[in-house]
Amino acid sequence: MRKILILLLLIILPCMVFAAHPNKKMKRILLVVAMDKEAEPIIKKLKLKPMHLVDFYPLPMKAFTGIFANKQIFLIENGRDPVYKVSNIGTEAATLTTYIGIEKFHPDLVISIGTAGGVLPRQVKPGDIYLSKKIYFYNRRIVGKGYHYGIGDYLSYTPKNATLKRGIICTGDDFDQSASDYAMFLKLHCDVIEMEAASVAWVSQLNHIPMIAMKGVTNDVEIKNANAIFHKNFDWVMNKVTKELQLFLRNNP
Numbered sequence: 001m002r003k004i005l006i007l008l009l010l011i012i013l014p015c016m017v018f019a020a021h022p023n024k025k026m027k028r029i030l031l032v033v034a035m036d037k038e039a040e041p042i043i044k045k046l047k048l049k050p051m052h053l054v055d056f057y058p059l060p061m062k063a064f065t066g067i068f069a070n071k072q073i074f075l076i077e078n079g080r081d082p083v084y085k086v087s088n089i090g091t092e093a094a095t096l097t098t099y100i101g102i103e104k105f106h107p108d109l110v111i112s113i114g115t116a117g118g119v120l121p122r123q124v125k126p127g128d129i130y131l132s133k134k135i136y137f138y139n140r141r142i143v144g145k146g147y148h149y150g151i152g153d154y155l156s157y158t159p160k161n162a163t164l165k166r167g168i169i170c171t172g173d174d175f176d177q178s179a180s181d182y183a184m185f186l187k188l189h190c191d192v193i194e195m196e197a198a199s200v201a202w203v204s205q206l207n208h209i210p211m212i213a214m215k216g217v218t219n220d221v222e223i224k225n226a227n228a229i230f231h232k233n234f235d236w237v238m239n240k241v242t243k244e245l246q247l248f249l250r251n252n253p
């Protein structure tokens with residue numbers, strides 16, 4: 001019986017991390033952003049200033065900071081790949097960026113923020129903004145006892161004052177879709193699909209720091225011209241995300 005109780009605690013306690021500290025004031029906020037284009041409107045509206053990550057040279061991550069709504073805001077972005085000259089996107093870059101941000105800035109709350117695709121059967125449409133209530137990896141299909149670890153199943157921090165939709169955010173390293181991926185979208189009840197949040201959640205959980213994701217939907221993942229629609233709606237959606245972030249920071253102590 002004792003062994004069963006210990007096992008249950010090992011399973012339940014990690015999932016409680018993001019729901020913990022309901023009365024703690026969140027005064028140091030870390031924003032984790034994949035692409036520089038996603039970061040630009042946030043940096044501008046929050047009036048953040050660049051910082052030098054000399055401790056982590058020559059890694060490409062970039063950091064910014066400032067005060068907004070009486071909170072110390074830190075934004076860290078994945079930066080650009082020095083070989084391929086494109087934004088570092090995906091789970092690997094997000095893992096490293098989140099680790100650096102937590103190690104350097106010691107936040108009270110971590111927010112994975114940016115764009116995402118919507119899952120049409122979940123009645124998600126372009127322009128919708130979601131806060132995560134749970135986050136999964138959708139394409140880490142690992143077979144074996146105990147490997148529910150593969151999909152993650154991370155609970156998110158519950159803010160006191162939030163008017164946005166709460167949904168299930170699913171993370172993977174694909175911009176197209178396969179039949180097996182789409183089956184997982186439906187099985188996990190994914191509302192939005194993106195490429196970083198679960199990695200941010202995993203590193204935050206390991207460090208016992210509450211985490212939540214805020215994602216703006218640019219396109220439906222099912223449509224054939226998803227990439228074109230993503231680019232068409234990108235600026236519009238990120239401006240909406242930035243406005244919602246400002247409200248979130250003002251309304252949650």
